[in-house]
Amino acid sequence: AQSVTQLDSHVSVSEGTPVLLRCNYSSSYSPSLFWYVQHPNKGLQLLLKYTSAATLVKGINGFEAEFKKSETSFHLTKPSAHMSDAAEYFCVVSGDTGFQKLVFGTGTRLLVSP
Amino acid sequence: DVKVTQSSRYLVKRTGEKVFLECVQDMDHENMFWYRQDPGLGLRLIYFSYDVKMKEKGDIPEGYSVSREKKERFSLILESASTNQTSMYLCASSLIAGGRHNEQFFGPGTRLTVL
Numbered sequence: 058a059q060s061v062t063q064l065d066s067h068v069s070v071s072e073g074t075p076v077l078l079r080c081n082y083s084s085s086y087s088p089s090l091f092w093y094v095q096h097p098n099k100g101l102q103l104l105l106k107y108t109s110a111a112t113l114v115k116g117i118n119g120f121e122a123e124f125k126k127s128e129t130s131f132h133l134t135k136p137s138a139h140m141s142d143a144a145e146y147f148c149v150v151s152g153d154t155g156f157q158k159l160v161f162g163t164g165t166r167l168l169v170s171p
Numbered sequence: 172d173v174k175v176t177q178s179s180r181y182l183v184k185r186t187g188e189k190v191f192l193e194c195v196q197d198m199d200h201e202n203m204f205w206y207r208q209d210p211g212l213g214l215r216l217i218y219f220s221y222d223v224k225m226k227e228k229g230d231i232p233e234g235y236s237v238s239r240e241k242k243e244r245f246s247l248i249l250e251s252a253s254t255n256q257t258s259m260y261l262c263a264s265s266l267i268a269g270g271r272h273n274e275q276f277f278g279p280g281t282r283l284t285v286l
Contacts, residue, residue, distance in 0.1 A: 066211070089272045100175070100261060100277035101214075108272040147213060157202055157265055157273055158229075163213040 194262030
């Protein structure tokens with residue numbers, strides 16, 4: 058069965074420094090992978106998705122992620138953090154059924170200090 | 172712009188009450204989902220529906236039921252609310268065409284407190 062591990066529950070960075078949120082996945086199929094962001098008291102918003110095309114995926118707000126099959130990883134990066142990036146981030150893998158289920162990681166809370 | 176709306180942002184109910192959470196999407200999506208979100212556990216799937224009147228159990232269906240009478244509306248029902256159902260509930264929808272590549276679109280969530 059598909060699964061996702063987010064390696065850090067919390068990540069703290071200073072404004073203007075790079076962001077790295079780590080994600081490893083397990084899948085018996087060629088997966089689709091997603092990153093979602095959730096700002097406080099809001100629903101989830103799609104940041105980016107990988108669907109077996111280019112391995113480097115660019116998303117909204119300057120985020121990008123690289124699919125590495127050999128490492129079963131899909132880490133999220135941003136060159137320079139902004140205060141508005143403070144939120145919870147979820148790494149997500151497609152399920153292995155025909156009903157488009159998604160399997161969510163437990164989330165990484167990104168804290169950005171001035 | 173795509174939109175998923177949920178009937179309440181905050182809800183407080185008493186133990187034993189029957190609770191209805193409503194979700195409406197305006198994107199003509201076939202699939203609809205109900206999740207609960209708890210700190211440290213991420214999102215866990217309660218039920219989903221791939222068509223009107225069709226439903227499938229997710230990972231944690233116990234204590235919940237659902238109803239989908241119209242394509243745009245998906246209701247989550249707590250038959251007899253209990254304190255361990257205090258949580259954030261998120262509704263989502265997605266297309267069937269394109270299969271596993273399709274992202275889900277989320278509503279703003281309902282924070283339910285059961286006293």
